[in-house]
Every structure is written in structure tokens, then in C-alpha cells.
Amino acid sequence: MAGLYIHIPFCKKRCSYCDFFSTTLLARQDEYLAAVAKEIEARKDEAAEPIRTVYIGGGTPSTLSIGGLTAINQLITSYSIAEYTFELNPGDATKEYFQHLLANGVNRLSIGIQSFQDNLLRLIGRRHDAKQAIQAVRMAQDAGFENISIDLMYALPTQTMEQWKADIETALSLHIQHISCYGLMYEEGTTLTRQRDAGVIEPIDEDTENAMYDYICERLKKAGFVHYEVSNFALQGFEAQHNSSYWDGTPYIGIGAGAHSYIGNVRSWNPKNLDAYIRGIENGDLVRESETLTEEDLYNERIMLGMRTNQGVPDSFVSRNRVVLELLKANGLLRETEDKRIVATQEGLHVLNRIIEDLMI
Numbered sequence: 562m563a564g565l566y567i568h569i570p571f572c573k574k575r576c577s578y579c580d581f582f583s584t585t586l587l588a589r590q591d592e593y594l595a596a597v598a599k600e601i602e603a604r605k606d607e608a609a610e611p612i613r614t615v616y617i618g619g620g621t622p623s624t625l626s627i628g629g630l631t632a633i634n635q636l637i638t639s640y641s642i643a644e645y646t647f648e649l650n651p652g653d654a655t656k657e658y659f660q661h662l663l664a665n666g667v668n669r670l671s672i673g674i675q676s677f678q679d680n681l682l683r684l685i686g687r688r689h690d691a692k693q694a695i696q697a698v699r700m701a702q703d704a705g706f707e708n709i710s711i712d713l714m715y716a717l718p719t720q721t722m723e724q725w726k727a728d729i730e731t732a733l734s735l736h737i738q739h740i741s742c743y744g745l746m747y748e749e750g751t752t753l754t755r756q757r758d759a760g761v762i763e764p765i766d767e768d769t770e771n772a773m774y775d776y777i778c779e780r781l782k783k784a785g786f787v788h789y790e791v792s793n794f795a796l797q798g799f800e801a802q803h804n805s806s807y808w809d810g811t812p813y814i815g816i817g818a819g820a821h822s823y824i825g826n827v828r829s830w831n832p833k834n835l836d837a838y839i840r841g842i843e844n845g846d847l848v849r850e851s852e853t854l855t856e857e858d859l860y861n862e863r864i865m866l867g868m869r870t871n872q873g874v875p876d877s878f879v880s881r882n883r884v885v886l887e888l889l890k891a892n893g894l895l896r897e898t899e900d901k902r903i904v905a906t907q908e909g910l911h912v913l914n915r916i917i918e919d920l921m922i
């Protein structure tokens with residue numbers, strides 16, 4: 562089984578925390594989609610395994626017109642797709658758009674809500690409000706979607722624990738199947754980072770950030786969600802199949818500007834530049850950079866990806882750094898499961914990146 566990712570690098574407006582590759586030049590969508598179509602055509606059999614999951618992400622895929630979306634769909638109708646995810650901004654939600662997505666085979670939505678607090682949504686530059694976010698989920702459910710994920714963010718400047726708890730209760734009241742939750746990162750070059758450096762906003766302290774993370778883990782567990790990856794929670798059977806393939810080494814083809822692919826120990830990526838991508842596809846000379854993973858890289862990759870999940874890695878796999886492993890266990894940051902796998906404890910999840918670095922070679 563393999564996955565197909567299609568990157569739609571267009572946003573109506575840039576959010577103040579985001580450093581993803583995207584542009585607000587929506588007028589260029591048609592030429593971009595024409596290039597995407599050519600790339601899919603050229604690479605559709607590259608994985609040598611049948612495509613079973615499709616993920617249209619961005620940017621903001623819901624900036625695509627219904628016509629643009631249909632054009633993409635026509636290229637993938639031959640696949641027998643188990644999971645077809647589409648990312649949507651609540652500000653783009655309409656009954657017609659949802660009906661169209663369903664008619665095109667989309668069976669999973671990922672809605673970028675981030676917060677149900679209007680003041681926080683304004684602060685991070687989102688273009689929707691809380692009411693639109695709730696309406697988007699309800700509209701999608703009315704249209705017939707039964708597999709909906711939402712994104713929520715914590716550790717936002719001025720965000721209080723009460724607001725965070727209220728957000729989680731609102732999310733639960735919507736009866737969705739999946740929640741991805743991300744702590745705010747101050748990425749280089751973003752508006753929010755500039756505001757922090759200028760003293761306009763103040764990051765919340767680390768203890769509150771950890772408490773917010775612990776709270777969602779605990780509350781969602783109580784509500785029946787499985788915490789299957791450090792940032793992801795799902796009701797049983799609704800774990801994201803496509804994203805899970807990133808964590809377990811399944812091959813995937815990434816289409817579009819800046820998209821990454823992973824096939825047979827080779828990782829490759831398209832230029833993160835709209836002009837270079839479109840020109841390269843049109844002229845048939847697209848330069849995709851690549852690297853072949855060494856045995857060491859593969860070991861590190863498995864540690865890095867495995868430790869993010871609730872499956873961890875088999876104890877027997879950690880062949881090196883045994884002393885560090887024992888030390889991390891003794892300090893309560895890692896534990897061994899009954900089936901002899903090494904997983905992070907709740908305490909360990911707070912410092913997961915450091916643990917991963919310690920275990921890597």
C-alpha cells in the first residue's frame with residue numbers, strides 16, 4: 562500500500578504563526594493545477610504499490626474552485642482509495658462544497674479550526690471565527706461526512722487554561738472522530754515571532770503549556786479517544802491511515818511545489834517555489850532533490866517516527882545507546898510495555914524531541 566499527497570500551496574490570507582510554504586496568489590491556481598495534473602500522470606506508478614490513501618493538504622485546499630477540485634479528482638479515479646482526506650478552512654465551508662467533496666470520493670475531512678475563541682483566532686490571523694468553525698463541522702455532518710478531524714492549538718499568547726478546557730468541551734460536543742492538537746511554535750520569520758521579539762506579545766510559560774497538553778491527553782482519553790501519536794487523538798478505528806504511513810515507513814508520492822516523497826529508502830522533494838515548479842513541469846526538466854537514506858539514517862528515522870507514536874519501538878530495535886535508554890527509563894521518561902516495546906511516558910512526551918535526539922546515533 563502507498564499514499565499520495567497533493568500540495569495546494571494557496572491561502573486567502575497568511576496566518577501570523579505559519580511558516581509553511583504557501584502563497585496568496587490565487588489567480589495562479591489554474592496553471593498550478595495543470596502542472597499538478599502533469600506530475601500525477603508522470604509519477605502515478607512510481608511507488609510500485611497500489612495507492613490506498615490520498616491526502617490533499619496545503620496551504621488551503623478549500624481555496625480550490627469546484628472545477629479545480631474536479632480536475633484533480635479525474636486523475637485519481639482509477640485508484641481504489643480507502644481513505645481520501647481533504648483539508649478545509651472553516652471560512653470556505655458551504656453545503657454545496659461539502660456535497661461536491663463527497664461526490665468526488667472524499668471520505669475524511671481535516672478542518673483547521675485551531676481555537677473556538679474569537680480573540681485568539683484574531684490574534685493568530687485566522688480568517689474564520691468560532692461560529693463559522695462550529696457551523697463548518699455541523700454542515701459537513703449534515704452533508705454526510707462521518708470521519709472528521711479538527712486541528713486545535715494550545716500555548717497561544719494570552720490563552721488561559723479555562724479557554725483551553727472550553728475549547729476541548731466544544732470539540733467534544735461536536736461528536737467528531739479525530740483531533741490533532743499542536744502547541745504553538747515560534748517559527749523564524751513569522752509575524753508572531755516578530756511580535757514576540759518586539760515585546761508586543763508574551764509567550765505563555767512552559768508549565769502552563771505542559772499542563773494544557775496533559776489536560777487534553779487526560780480529557781480525551783476519558784472521552785474514549787486513543788492517543789495514538791504525540792499530537793493526534795482518534796476514536797477507535799479512526800486513526801489517520803495516510804499520516805500513519807509517514808510514521809511507519811509506507812511509501813508515499815508527494816505531488817506539487819515543495820511536496821516530499823519517500824519511496825524505497827529514497828526521500829525526494831520538489832522545489833518550494835511556484836515558478837520553479839510550474840516551469841520545471843512544463844519544460845519536462847523539474848529538478849527534484851533527493852537523498853538515499855543510509856542504514857544509520859533508517860535507524861534514526863525509525864526512532865524518530867516510532868517514538869512519536871503509542872507503539873514506540875521494539876526494545877530489541879534499540880541496539881545502540883542502551884545506557885541512555887536505561888537512564889531515560891530510570892528517570893521515568895520512557896517505559897517498557899508488556900510486549901517489550903519502548904514508549905514515552907506522559908512526562909517523557911513533554912521532552913520528546915530531546916529523548917529522540919538522545920536515542921539517535
Ligand code: SF4
Nearest residue numbers: 572575576579619620
Ligand atoms: S496556517 Fe494554513 S491557512 Fe494559515 S497561512 Fe498557514 S497554510 Fe495558510
